[in-house]
Amino acid sequence: MYPHNVWYVAALAREISATPLARRILGERLVLFRTASGNPVALADRCPHRQLPLSRGRVLGEHIQCGYHGAQFDAAGRCRLVPGQSEIPDHAAVRSCPVRERHGFIWIWMGDADLAAAADPAPICSFLDRGNWGTLDAYIHIACNYELINDNLADITHTEFVHPTTLGNESMRAARGELAPESSSIPRFEANLVDGGMNFRLSLTGTRPAPSFENAYRRVRGLKAGLALDFQLEFSFRAPAFWLFSPTAMKSGTPAAEGVSTSGLILITPEDRTSSHYFHKICQSYAPEVEAETRYWLDETCRAFDEDKVVLEAQQRNLECDAGDASAPVSFRGDWMGFQVRKLVRAMLAAESGQPRLLESGAAR
Ligand code: FES
Ligand SMILES: [Fe+2]
Incomplete structure (x- = not known):
């Protein structure tokens, strides 16, 4: 489980x-x-x-x-x-x-508990040990299984429909291999399996990034109306449910280091089979001392994640109602990353079930 x-x-x-x-x-x-x-x-x-x-x-x-x-x-x-x-x-x-x-x-x-000392509590957070970051965090309770949240985070194609005022627009169609309407070139999409997870990178040139990213670039660096941008989204998944998203918007043809970039941690802890704790931390290093900048990103992501919560909880309710329905769900092209993530979680569960050292619930130590 x-x-x-x-x-x-x-x-x-x-x-x-x-x-x-x-x-x-x-x-x-x-x-x-x-x-x-x-x-x-x-x-x-x-x-x-x-x-x-x-x-x-x-x-x-x-x-x-x-x-x-x-x-x-x-x-x-x-x-x-x-x-x-x-x-x-x-x-x-x-x-x-x-x-x-x-x-x-x-x-x-x-x-x-005997295995705890040898494990690193937070490898996906290690970037925070380097450089100067402005950070803010938040907690959301979501009444759904943690793997539905993994599916959601692995699937950026939903952002066009669920988050049209913040994190999504047509440019995200690139995740299923489509050319976005205002894009000037074919998107580049790379995914690599790494130890315990996957890394992804989506690169768009001459495009119109989603509202949160475009608005941030316009405000921080100045953007003439109608000027296309390049956009890069890197994200990492580490099993069973740890995510790091790093989007960057930059002037077309310029290096990512000159763009406006953030890093967002999303760390999911199962509460039980049908509910989850959703912890997130937004981190920005382009103006770490300016709390208003960090607050902007926290507000944008909180709005988007509240929209995800509505979708995810409705999904979970339907799954509970349809527990006896054996029909297989339909799959779309954009689901492939979610399938990879589920495979990684299955592999982790299989590896753990091979070692009989789990404690009984409530056992005193
Ligand atoms: S129930 Fe805790 S001391 Fe009695
Ligand atoms: Fe979402």
């Missing part, structure tokens, strides 16, 4: 504080909080005494106190205090999941 031995995003770093946050990840109920020393913690959200969610309690120093009878648990999930008695039952513990804070996200490992 979903790989477990992966660092997923549990929360934006700014969501985690001394106020406990209840969140379900891979179907498991967790409480997320920050201790007095600033460390993020993820515990099973269920007190072993009478099963009250620990998220109904409060953080006291390095512990979380259950809101029912006051038992306290440390960051490792061990019970450290039972009010009114000196002995603590041996099995008074809850599962603690490994967490890391990096690049403004709280990453969580839901699988075999």
